[in-house]
């Protein structure tokens with residue numbers, strides 16, 4: 001399965017239906033129809049779009065949510081108000097599993113609630129979902145036009161370009177192809193590559209930043225020196241130079257290269273965060289309790305940085321997207337259609353930047369990229385509330 | 396006398412700040428016995444927390460030694476040290492900073508229990524958490540276990556902190572201003588509980604406070620160490636120190652403690668110090684560090700030699716005041 005090509009498929013739909021049945025059956029058992037139906041729907045969509053990779057986790061989450069509704073008033077000896085002597089703490093595997101699921105479900109619901117509570121964050125989330133749905137499900141309804149359509153030449157017209165019409169809502173490009181079809185098919189690689197590039201950069205930054213802060217000494221000075229060195233190089237021009245020497249026909253390699261050049265800023269932020277978090281009293285208590293370095297990193301320090309890291313991840317994704325579009329616009333990565341960036345590049349290449357008839361083919365990708373970026377920024381407003389138990393509502 | 400649980404010998408500790416070495420602790424000698432209460436009093440910045448952290452093994456002396464049951468801490472092997480570490484726990488001052496906001500109370504208590512395999516299965520883990528919460532009077536525990544720290548009051552959090560320290564069955568707990576940030580109305584409850592826990596488990600408690608009244612109440616059966624600018628100036632059994640203070644600094648502190656009876660407080664004569672400024676740690680006065688403020692200053696003696704801790708005929712507690720040790724009494728300094 002190609003990570004960089006996730007398109008809705010009939011097999012996926014079948015898979016989605018199969019996994020969707022599970023929460024539905026569960027909801028019938030617990031009489032939680034609403035949660036079950038929504039869960040089944042989410043499963044079908046996830047399976048449809050991403051096959052098992054999306055379907056299975058969604059199934060677990062949906063079941064957990066259903067269970068969390070059913071378990072809300074269940075008597076748990078652990079939370080009872082009886083005296084110690086009257087409580088039995090024995091429980092079966094099954095009960096423990098159910099409680100674990102209910103807990104997961106409650107957290108998911110609390111997260112979703114937090115997401116919806118922040119208006120601008122929710123708008124951002126919807127924006128992102130819009131692009132995801134369009135790129136994943138759009139291909140089901142719209143056929144991709146890859147070949148030039150010379151037959152669409154209007155008598156007397158100088159080019160194949162055309163403005164919006166009822167048949168082609170976004171107009172025709174310089175080869176007479178439907179711009180809408182390019183919009184639907186052309187976002188996927190760009191979005192996934194940016195997400196991957198941001199992810200790689202964030203992982204590098206978090207690992208190196210924590211290592212620098214916690215191990216100190218040589219490790220710290222080495223990492224900080226490298227980071228400062230990379231920071232002094234303007235990364236986009238360097239990316240240009242590297243991209244013009246090596247041809248990146250692989251999005252994966254491009255994402256890695258971006259990560260290699262862009263981790264330092266976030267690394268320094270992470271390092272500062274870890275340095276301040278590790279001075280907290282609760283970390284000192286963990287040291288006194290001899291809970292170990294790994295526990296301190298993963299359970300004491302990291303959970304308090306998640307929202308910070310998530311927000312920074314999103315910002316890195318934005319930068320990655322601009323960089324990639326920039327590279328494409330300058331023609332420094334192999335141009336593979338369909339791609340939003342390539343559409344803009346072609347506009348320049350064909351010298352139609354000032355042609356009003358080319359507005360559809362030029363403005364569509366620009367607006368899409370801008371809207372996607374805006375959605376990302378808005379979405380970050382919610383992240384803090386989703387990850388911080390203090391801000392998350394207690395259900 | 397039996398070997399003390401913990402002993403600090405000639406402990407000196409300094410910090411580097413902007414290339415200046417700040418001596419925070421000097422010549423600290425003290426011992427904590429099993430099941431004993433030792434109270435450390437002194438004003439802000441005199442090095443109480445640093446002493447507490449050295450006792451808890453969270454900080455190392457720059458020089459001097461820490462002896463655990465007569466054996467130097469540095470000579471223990473790595474495994475022994477991690478075991479040792481658990482025997483000494485600390486309860487921090489700020490109940491809002493000492494619990495990780497990301498975890499529920501159940502998680503906070505279960506980490507050490509699981510990590511050190513102090514419980515065998517899930518049922519006994521839950522039972523143990525209940526027991527611990529009951530021990531610190533957080534009842535019914537069922538109401539607390541699933542809460543996050545921010546959903547609890549300051550006093551409740553401080554109790555959770557204590558419960559967390561108890562998970563590993565420590566031999567000594569350092570309570571660093573453990574009640575100074577909780578409401579006065581619940582202080583006594585927490586202090587009583589600490590007393591009970593000490594009696595029940597036979598632990599020692601090092602109780603750090605800047606409030607002599609609190610020290611008097613809490614450590615009446617134990618001992619008090621009074622610190623001034625990084626040195627212990629007086630140490631002895633609480634009734635001796637409180638009832639008949641020797642060092643002028645202790646006397647000044649005691650004279651400033653308000654009594655419950657307003658009439659007595661009003662009649663009480665605060666001791667007139669020659670100066671209210673506390674010297675900086677970077678410029679500790681020569682000789683006795685207290686001499687620029689001391690109303691019983693003896694020129695030529697106090698500003699020359701560093702006094703050593705010793706008892707006298709009238710004062711069974713040890714104190715560091717050369718004129719009092721030599722003359723047996725103090726004369727007001729006339730300018």
Ligand SMILES: Nc1ncnc2c1ncn2[C@@H]1O[C@H](COP(=O)(O)OP(=O)(O)OP(=O)(O)O)[C@@H](O)[C@H]1O
Pocket residue numbers: 410411412419437438439440441442443444445446605676
């Ligand atoms: N890690 C450190 N680095 C530098 N200086 C420190 C450090 N820890 C403590 N100090 C300094 O040591 C001195 C004593 O600090 P300490 O916290 O032990 O005092 P304290 O008696 O507990 O005061 P308080 O009543 O305010 O808690 C202070 O001047 C402080 O600035």
Ligand SMILES: [Mg+2]
Pocket residue numbers: 443444445571572
């Ligand atoms: Mg302190």
